[in-house]
Structure formats: structure tokens, C-alpha cells
Amino acid sequence: MTEKRVRWGLLSTARINERLIPALRETERAELVGVASRSQSKADEYARARNIPRAYGSYEAMLADPDIDAVYISLPNGFHEEWAVKTADAGKHVLCEKPLALTVDEVNSMMQAARRNNVVIQEAAMYRFDPQTAKVQELIDSGAIGQIRTIQSFFGFTLKNAGDVRLDPAIGGGSLWDLGSYQVSFSRLALKANPLEVSAWQTTIEQGVDLTFCGQMRFAVGAVSQFVCSFQSVPHWEMDFIGTTGRINLDIPWKQRGEPSNVRLYQEGTSGTSAFGDNATGLVDTFTFEGGKAYHHQVDAMAASILDGATPVVSVDESRGNIATLVALYTSARENRVVKVADV
Template sequence: MKKVRWGVLGTADIARGQTIPGMQLAEHCELYAIAGRKPEKAQSYKEQFGFRKAYGSYDELLADPEVEAVYIPLPNDLHCEWSIRALKAKKHVLCEKPLAVSETQVQEMFRAAEENGVMLMEAFAYLHSPFVKAVKAELDAGTIGEIRYLESAFITGRRPDTDIRLRKETYGGALYDLGCYAISMAMWMLGKEPDTVRAAAQFSEKQIDLFTSALLLYDNGAVANLDCGMLLPEGRLDRFRIHGTLGTIVSPVEFNQAGEIPYTVIRNGVKETKTVNAPNNYSLESEQLSRCILTGEKPHVTKEFSLLVARVTDRILKEIGY
């Protein structure tokens, strides 16, 4: 099977620190082209990671007929625009989470993908982890019965005021940047939209949510408690646990974690700890979409799932007045 020639639009930190190194490990990914608004920075990425070409503009990369797929790690407000431009240029797209800033934009993006016969996938790298697959398999097998309470949180330290993730014009804030992890985890495990959404947030002076807490309530009695924030003095806090009618699953896992990941199943007071070996999540993600491009298989993170996450996010945003 041949390799997919990838282009990267932008020189964001997540591209340099996570996704590009992950792509280097993927069997069917070729780092073909990098584009940045500062040509010298794009050139430095080319030299560091072994791209064949470096461009000083995104349009130049999209005009390159050799590029088959693009990864988009741009600020949130640019996801929709540049994804659609890439899709119209007949490039497959892996776009960073959140895929867009509203469900309406997500619909527009997938419409562009369908009209141009190419694939679009939201970059939730952690969803490709064997850990997530193992926990979902436990739920599907009825190990802990029906879900009654799910808790997911992603809280980090306070970022500098100059950080792009603290700018309202780029749709920054805790919910967009970190809440999408907790929301997507809940939707992946519960599998459907909540009947009722309640949420509250703490805002900065610039009206950016520094902390958001949401309750997703289901008519069948299930509850999801989701927290996200960027206000800790230091470090980060990840929480993950699921309580069912027959037991509990709990893990100290961090989002996008690789290596040996333990999780504990508790039933009738008896604890059983299992361990999953998770490779680089970013490598799994780019490899999975590359294989889909080559074989025509459906992406792991589907259109329907991204629309569900966007719809729930919209409801939380409305609740907190953002």
C-alpha cells in the first residue's frame, strides 16, 4: 500500500510537538509539504521534520497537485474557512478539534467534503487509543450494566494573557479548547445527545470562560458531569470514571496519553485492574485517516459524531452565555 502525501497548514505548537512527530511514526503517511505565514518558520519545519517542500502561504500548498491530504492546526476561528478551501481543492482534511465553532459550520464543512468527493475528520487523537476502545468494549459487553453517571474533566494551568486560546476573537476559552475533550468522551461512551443541558462558567475580564462545568441529563436517568478549565496554579487535572447499574470503571488516564494505561473495574466490591498498551495517539489518528483515504473505509471519527459533539457544545455555550 502506498503512502498518502500530507501537507500541514500552519506551524502551531500542537503540530510541532504532537501531530507531525506522530505522522512520522505512521506507516502510510508521507510528510510532503509544510506551509506557514512566515516562510522562514516553514523552512525550519521542513528541515527539522524532513518535509519535501515548504511554502510561505497556505494557498500555495493547496495549489500543489502532489498534496493529497492536509492537516489543519490553525486557530479555532479559521478551521471552517481553511478546511473548506482545502476540501474544494480536492484535498482530504484532518482538522484539529474543535472542528468548528458551531454545528452550522460543521455542516458546511461536511457538505464541502461530500461535494468534492474527499474525506474530512475531526482530530480527536485520543479516540483512536486502545484504552478508549477497551473501555467502550466493556460498556458494550454490559460489564457495568447501564450507565448512570459519567464524569470527565480536563483542567490545566492558567495560560498567559497573550495566549491565542484566551482571545475571544479566535473563539478561545476553556470550553472550546478543553471542553471538547470531555464532551466527546461523554458522547462516545453514552452514544446519544442529552435531553437536558445545564451549565455554568467563570469568565475572565475579557469574557473568556476560564472554567466551565456542565451537566448532561438523560430521560433514562443517566447523568454526565463535565468540567473544563484553564485556571490551576500549576499542572493539570484529568478525571475519568463511569458508574453503571452493575459496577464502576475508573482510570487515572490523561487525554492523549500513550504507554501503559491502567483502568479498574469494580463489581460487588471486587476490584480488577487491567492495563492497555497505547501507542502514540497522534500516529494512530493520522494512520487511520491515511488508510481510509487509500481504501475508501469510513473514518473512525465520523461526520455524525462530530455533528453530535458540535450540537452539544452549542447547547452548553448557550447555557453559559458565550
């Protein structure tokens, strides 16, 4: 007997689709059925070039197709809520790109739409689905680095495309929405909480979009997370979880690249105590993970939730906490003050 598959449609011809298409083709319980664009000719050309069976000249036309079970929303951030709600109201499951929305109210509206239509909704924060992330969680939970006191991370690249949606404030442009959302998400995941308060600074262009964003988050357990994200840097990414007895270092924290990634565990030594009472830390283990498969795990996780009723990896509550924190960070940078994170 052939196992049941989820029949997928791509809502837009976005560049990020190129990462999802192989995952939809190479995983067992997915089938790529169609792509929708605001223009029929663009949809036709896109579908022909990628051998996608159906091409729709409007997003509505794809939502009306009874042969589509789940929709991947790869629109600019400012359109996520509108189309996630329409997709859910069409009775289809939703995998929506990150950040899930731009306000907590939008997240709530998406959650209500998913509930009233009994469909799965999940944020496509691909790093959350990769085994590397589960390993980091396992190490932290096992006490491998003691109590986390500091998290530090950098995520940057050079944005060269002048007309990029990331530079348009009207549709959710900005380095914090685009890159910092991962750093905030991983910090909250590691500490299993939303921060109490945040402070932040940003470098903006005329339109008010942040090109570089520096944020700090203070958590109730006595930990702080500091991060910088930027559209103005050489490509670089790194994250450190620093605890009372050890440190975890990630060289590709968000699993956005094709090459293998490493989780390096450093622990305090038992000898060599210095005059200040601190022991030297040394590398005790390196865990290496396959690259380029986060999107495959994401597609498999959607199939598990849709076909088997598995609990989504990224709950709407988790996404809501992320959006509340990102909104607080933007408020802090704009108003130059420490901002409490809304209790959501």
C-alpha cells in the first residue's frame, strides 16, 4: 500500500522556495503539486522551469484547488498573517515563513484561523527541525555547561540587492525581523522562557529599516543574551551558550547552509587552577551534523503533524513569544530605553 502523502502548493515564487522544493521532492510523505503567483505568466514560467505540475495565476486560485492539502507561505513578512488566515479558511494546512507575523495580534488571528478550521499551522523556522538543535537542547538540559549565564551570537551577510523586500519597512523589512528572529528564538529555546526585558540599538537607513541591530535580553533565571545581526557584514554566523562550567559553540547555528555544522562542547578542567580560582576550559567533544537537511526535517515534521497528529515542533505559543520579544526590541531601539517584554 502506498503511504499517504501531503500534497503541497507554494504560495509565491520567492527565492526561498529553492530550499523547500528539494525537500518536498526528496522526502517520502510530500508531493509538490503547484505554485501560485500574482501573475499567470510568472507562475507558468516558474512551474515549467522547475517541472511543477500546476501553475496558478492568483493565490486564491491555488487555495480553491481541492488537490492541495498544505501551503508553504513564502511571502514578505507583512503578508504572512493575511495569507495564513486565508489558507486556513480554505481548509489547508499552513507552513509559514519566519517571522510568523509582525505583531502578537496577528499571531493570535492566525492561531484562531487554524483552530476554527482544524488545520496545522507552523512557523518555518528551519533550524528548529534540525537534529543539531535537539542536541544543543539535550546538552544544556543534561547540565553539560552548568547554568547558562550568557548567550552571544552574530548573524550577518551583505545585502546587495537594492530592491530587496528586506529593505521595505511597509512589509516587515529589517535585519532584526530577517536575521535576529533566529537569535531571539534560539536564546528563548535554550532558556525556556521569554526575556523579562530588553535593550537595543540599531543603524537605520532613511526609510527607517534597520541594517544592523544590536540587542540584549535579560532573563529571570539570571542569564543575558546579547546579539548582533546585520545586512552590512561579511557573511558570518556563530553562537555561544556560556555556562557556569562549560560552553557550547555553534559554527552554523541556524542550519541555513549546505555544509556540515559543528557543535563544540568545552568544559572546565579539573586541574590547572589559576591564581583567580578559575579552571582552564578545554574542548571535550565535537558533534557534527549533516548540512542542507533542515528543510527536509521541516517537511517531514509537517507530514507527521498533518498525517499522524504529532505535536508541532514549533508551537504557535513559541512563535508568539518570539514576536512579543522582537516587538519589544524594536521599541527599545526606537525609544532608546529598556523595555519590558509583554506577558503573552
